[in-house]
Amino acid sequence: MFEIRTRRQVYRMAAVITLFAVLIPVLTFALPFAFFGKAYFGFFAIAVFPAALIPLFLAPPIAIIILQMFRRQTLTIDKVDEYIRYDALTGVLTRTYLLGKSREQLAAGGGAFLMIDADHFKAINDTHGHDVGDEALKKLAEVLRKALTTEALIGRLGGEEFGVLLPGANQARAAMAAEAVCSLMRSEAGTIAGHEIGLTVSIGCAVHIPGQTLERIMKRADAALYQAKRTGRDRVCVAEAEVSVQEPEAVVADTAGKPARGGDRNNRRLTRQRPQPVAEQADQQNHLGQERQAEAAAALPARRVLLDEVPGMQCPADGEDQPEPVRR
Incomplete structure (x- = not known):
């Protein structure tokens, strides 16, 4: 795809276009001169200067105008693409782009999905203001980029909730990565924007099972995240592997x-x-x-059970009226 992003590229391309615009007519008039020799020199001397000067003056401005249009178009496409791919506040992937890339990665080689949620985030907004809350989200995204590998897909799912896909990771690797995130948050997110916050995260982890959809994996990871929240926060919970997916057994x-x-x-x-x-x-x-x-x-053989044989029961003597059995 033809892409121009800088002014230097515009001027270089304009110079190349101008050079071709000048050389083509000059060579067109010079080619007969090579065959006819000096007899053609007078006509060549008259025609070659206009043939070179006209494109020399016209080509640069026209080329620059057209190339600037291409440049603006490329920059506009880049902005739209960045808006679609990256979250404006934190710089991580957007939810839509993260889920799309995650489906591709799971189909190619599996992996593990982490659901990450900032602990007591509403209290941070209510106590210190939304500007400090925004800084807390930026710090969380920064910690995720530091703690995880470059292959990890990091995205913001919404609010204070983030999602991470670890391509090809098993349960042990996913748990280690999640623990690394929790540990780094404790050490680096104590003070945010000059406020002692002590921001921590809770993480739910689920490993991909062949044949299982991304939505099902996220649901398992979300259940593990809820378990981490319910059992005290600032911890990692791993979802149990399921027996089957396509045909439960x-x-x-x-x-x-x-x-x-x-x-x-x-x-x-x-x-x-x-x-x-x-x-x-x-x-x-x-x-x-x-x-x-x-x-x-x-x-069992048929047998009459006497009341005397039943513990705690009495039976009357012969000839007496037999009332209902009475417990001792």
């Missing part, structure tokens, strides 16, 4: 009572089955309970 133990191979009864075989609807599961459990009750009733 439940892990159930083989309860047949047979020991597994090798004689260890505790080492029971694990099987995976797809979850059934709740109504169907309830019907099966009721049916199974009825069958077990019927089997138990058939297996």
Whole structure:
């Protein structure tokens, strides 16, 4: 793409254009002179000067005007692109651009997503003013750039909440990176704009699972962030990995009572089955309970249970009226 951003580029390009504008007519008149020799010299001497002077005077201003238009167009595109890509306050990626690049990275090689939220940020705005709150957000973005690698995609999701994608990171690497952010915040965000604030962050982390969408990963990271907030803030919580994504499966133990191979009864075989609807599961459990009750009733011999045999109960003597059993 043809791009011009500086005035120096404009003048250089104008000089090149002027040179070609002068050389082309001069060479056009000089080429016959090479064939006809001195017989053509008089005509060449008359025609060559206007052919060189006209583009020499006309080409530079026209070239500069056109090139300046290209320059302004390029600078306008850069401003629009910067507005779309970068947050105006903090300089990190915008939410839209961050999510778009994160989807590309997850499709290419996975990674981990961090949800980062400034602790007690509303209290900072209410106590010190929104200008100090803006400085706190700038400090948070600065700490994120320092603590994380250059490959990390850092963006502002909204308000005091930031998102970070760590391409190709596993759970251990993601947890270490999050802990590094928390530690650096404690050491560098104590004083902001001359105010003793002691800004800290809470972080929720979720590792990408193949087949899982970015929205699902962010939801898991957000749940981990909520857990970090609820358990005291200024800490990192990692979301548990899920069993499956595209087709959820439940892990159930083989309860047949047979020991597994090798004689260890505790080492029971694990099987995976797809979850059934709740109504169907309830019907099966009721049916199974009825069958077990019927089997138990058939297996036990019929026997009369005397009240004397029941602890805490009394039975009257023969011939007496037998009132209702009374507990002692």
